[in-house]
Amino acid sequence: MQIQRKTDLIQKFYLREILTGLFITLKNLFFGKKVTIQYPEQRRQYSNRFRGLHYIKAVNGVENCTACMLCPTVCPANCIHIEAGERDDKEKYPVRFEIDILRCCFCGMCEEACPKDAIKLSNIGEMTQAQRVVYDKQMLMEQRGSKL
Ligand code: SF4
Ligand code: SF4
Incomplete structure (x- = not known):
């Protein structure tokens, strides 16, 4: 046997639920914590451990890489x-050094493995303006973050 529940007018038109929902929306709109920022005028501060685009360290304009x-x-x-x-000035150096950024998973293992501390991952995470997906030696030497 099916039990018939009695519903009043407020319940029938979901008025209480609609008002509760509106109240929560307005509360969050005016008093809630803001989670969005005005990018690009405002930038998020990344952790020091953030791994962004690579760069090759240079000493006196000469790449540290061997x-x-x-x-x-x-x-x-x-x-x-x-x-x-x-x-002449270096027994071994990279004539060509390229990183395919589209394939990279930013694991940081190259940075960990380098005995010369030559390849580093910067704190630059913005790649939307990247003109190329393969970064060559010149680009990698010009690329700098604040983690120098
Ligand atoms: S080792 Fe990791 S971070 Fe370095 S280039 Fe390869 S995928 Fe990218
Ligand atoms: S590990 Fe370091 S020194 Fe060796 S090839 Fe890579 S960047 Fe150059």
Whole structure:
């Protein structure tokens, strides 16, 4: 046997629920904690541990990298490509150093593995204006964050 519940007019038209919902919406609108920011005028502060775009450290304009091939070896995404060469001031250096940013998962293993502290991950996380997806040596040497 089905039990018939008696409902009053307020319940029939969901008035209480509608008013409760409106109250919660208005309360959050005027007194709630704001979680959005006015980007790009306002920027979020990232943690020091944030891993953003890569850069190659340079000392006196010379890249610290010795093309030891450790970083492409440990890279799980296989996105670092280095071509080694020799020159007068350096026994071994990267003639070509490229990172395919689309493949990179920003794990930071290249940074961990580098014995020369040459490859670093900056705090730059904005890639919407990136013109290219493969960063070459020149771009990597110009790329700097505040984590120098
Ligand atoms: S952050 Fe990880 S995936 Fe990206 S280049 Fe370095 S090792 Fe490869
Ligand atoms: S591990 Fe460091 S020194 Fe070795 S190739 Fe990579 S960036 Fe260069």
